[in-house]
Amino acid sequence: MSSSLEVDSLTRQFGAVTALDGLSFSVPSGEVVGFLGPNGAGKTTTMRAIFGLTDLDAGSVRWNGTPVGAAERRRFGYMPEERGLYPNMLVADELDYLGRLHGMRSAEAASATARWLERLEVADRARDKVEALSHGNQQRVQLAAALVHDPDVLVLDEPLAGLDPAGVDVIGQVLVEQARAGRCVLFSSHQLDLVEDLCESVAIIDHGRLVASGTVDELATQGARRLAIRVEGDRRAAWAGALPGVTVSEVQGGEVRLILDDSVESDTVLDAARTAGRVTKFGFERRRLSEVFREAVGR
Amino acid sequence: MKAFPIVIAAFVLAVIIRLLRVRKKRRSASQSSVQSPSPAASRATRLWDRRLFGDTGIVAGREIRERLRGRVFRVVTVILFGVVAAAVIIPTLHGRAAQNAKVGVVADSTALNRALEQLASSAGLTVRIVSEPDLAQARTGLDSGRLDLVLEGTKKVLLQKPLSITDTSPKARYVREVSLDLGAYHAYARAGLTSGQAAIVAGAQPLPVESLQPGKPRKTTSESTALLGIILIFVVLNQYLTWTLMGVMEEKASRVVEVLLATVRPIQLLAGKVAGIGAVALAQAVALVAFALVLGKAVGSNLVHGTAPVVVAAALVWLVLGYGFYSWVYAAAGSLGERQDQIQSLALPLSLPLLFGYIVSLIGVSSGSPSMLVKVLAYLPPTAPFAMPTLVGFNQATWWQFLLSVALCILCTVAVAAVAARIYRSAVLRTGGRVRLRQLMGPPAR
Secondary structure (H helix, E strand, O other): OOOEEEEEEEEEEEOOEEEEEEEEEEEEOOOEEEEEOOOOOOHHHHHHHHOOOOOOOEEEEEEOOEEOOHHHHOOEEEEOOOOOOOOOOEHHHHHHHHHHHOOOOHHHHHHHHHHHHHHOOOHHHOOOEHHHOOHHHHHHHHHHHHHOOOOOEEEEEOOOOOOOHHHHHHHHHHHHHHHHOOOEEEEEOOOHHHHHHHOOEEEEEEOOEEEEEEEHHHHHHOOOEEEEEEEOOOOOOHHHHOOOOEEEEEEEOOEEEEEEOOOOOHHHHHHHHHOOOOEEEEEEOOOOHHHHHHHHHOO | OOOHHHHHHHHHHHHHHHHHHHHHHHHHHHHHOOOOOOOOOOHHHHHHHHHHHHHHHHHHHHHHHHHHHOHHHHHHHHHHHHHHHHHHHHHHHHHHHHHEEEEEEEOOOHHHHHHHHHHHHHOOOEEEEEEEOOHHHHHHHHHHOOOOEEEEOOOEEEEOOOOOOOOOOHHHHHHHHHHHHHHHHHHHHHOOOOHHHHHHHHOOOOOOOOOOOOOOOOOOHHHHHHHHHHHHHHHHHHHHHHHHHHHHHHHHHOOHHHHHHOOOOHHHHHHHHHHHHHHHHHHHHHHHHHHHHHHHHHHOOHHHOOOHHHHHHHHHHHHHHHHHHHHHHHHHHHOOOOOHHHHHHHHHHHHHHHHHHHHHHHHHHHHOOOOHHHHHHOOOOOOHHHHHHHHHHOOOOOHHHHHHHHHHHHHHHHHHHHHHHHHHHHHOOOOOOOOOHHHHHOOOOO
16 A cells, blocks of 8 residues: 555634645655645645644644654654754764654664765765855755655755756755655745656645645646647737637747637637748647646636 | 872863864764764763653753864863862962961070960961071071071061061961060060069950850851852853753754754753753863862862862752753743844843842852841742852751752742743744744744
């Protein structure tokens, strides 16, 4: 039986602000799940709720059907949005300490520390203080802190923010490896292209509610048909705006992306394009994750 | 014997240098080989922390390791040892230098020599009488430092430098008494008294003077130890309580507390921090006291005589109790702020009762008799860490009074810890500025 982390009907009110409004979704093992939403949608509150760092007005978090408590959380790894490490501590000592707090023996923690620092390509900084590291390297150490005890569940709040391409590659590979090894991986990000590349599925929330979820493929193919058309010499695609039942989704780099109502035939669109010039590209396309996101949150 | 303190100081210095070198070697060795966390240096703390105290022990172990590793701790420790060594050694050196004197006597006699020795004994001085053949040679001896004073028969007392009117050393007292006695001797002779009559007059004793109010008793050894004890408690408490506050604030400011509280309960994190820093404080205080006692015994200080060890033990007990009481409050205060500039404003109100107890107790010790206020403060947990050791030093606390005060302090510490843990839990995850206590009473923000 595959395991999963379930977030069930989470509700949280801060004074007049509703941070979570009956939010439910699940993170199956073996998958990287992207957790998306505009700023203030409730992502961080949800992640903190998973770790008991915020009190809930209602709802529960379950792991394999069991309400999550202190014992279960020992098997979780967490990377908070605002990085949290002792600035004056040596990198290796810090990871060793966190490993032991998660129940590892001293030797195990030391071995895991060395292994993860090696994997994340910061082994040469093991005896440096955290504050002496660059932002990118601190980010890698922070991820190592979440991974050092080989958790069953990884919850990462903006793990890719501010990283250079090399850092994104390394951390992205690690997240995928962890999922392939059967772990639940949930991470939030505003870099939707990266999420599309890394994740099997996503959960999109807004105002504390789930507004879309599913595999990236499902979300990309469901809904209205999409056409991508390029007409030679035409960079504004003014012809498309006059077509009934057709919505212009995007005009970029001389290419227009259209959303078709069910009643519209693609031949009609092709004919209209030909009136504007020589058609050099005409084809159906999947929705990009950024389009899914914008449609889901309505902005 | 005079060289013994220097030998001890040199030994302590050598041990410190050796420890620093060993640590440096281990560090460079670990850098050049496998990048695994500090291997042997902290093995001892690691063994006891998890097995005996669970997560609280691991947190405490980290606090101990990090404090011991810190440069501030090392510097402060070396300074404190230096201060203690100076406080123990300097008074004994001063006392010894003043206790001996060589007295040159021109035209001496057995009776005169005996009288000079008796006067020396009453002045607290040990004298060696040296018979000088003539005044010129005696003057030369005085000039060269071979002699401390010279008597020209019973006619004159000669010194190298004039006596200061404020000089109350045994030698100065001795010179004044010799001068007075020889002056009286000549007056008796001019009055025509026989030697027997002169002896009767010279041996006159003052009448006893009694007062209705009791007088100020002379300070005893244990009172002096109590004074040093409350100073030690004040210094150590101030240092380590501030560290506790700053430690909690650092965890909040760096957001590491969010990572930690995802794994351990707030009370475990708080208790581990308090216990770890407290263990370092106690170890440092015990080391300082042991050093002071050993050094005191070696140099003949009066620190180790009489009931002083009991006073030392009482001071250590109250150091632990005082830290236990205040540390929770300081830790809770640390959870309210997250910037370095907030430390003073958070710590100041908490330090006022501590300062009050310290000053009142200091006044009690220096006045020679603890006031009624000190006796009352000895039962109030915020001030008892200073007031009760003072009473013990003056032998004005029975064992049951001591235990009663300890019990009251422990009970209050439990209550204070419960409140502090609640404040900590509510405040430590609230970020974005200093948290006011009234905010914690409002709607939750975490």
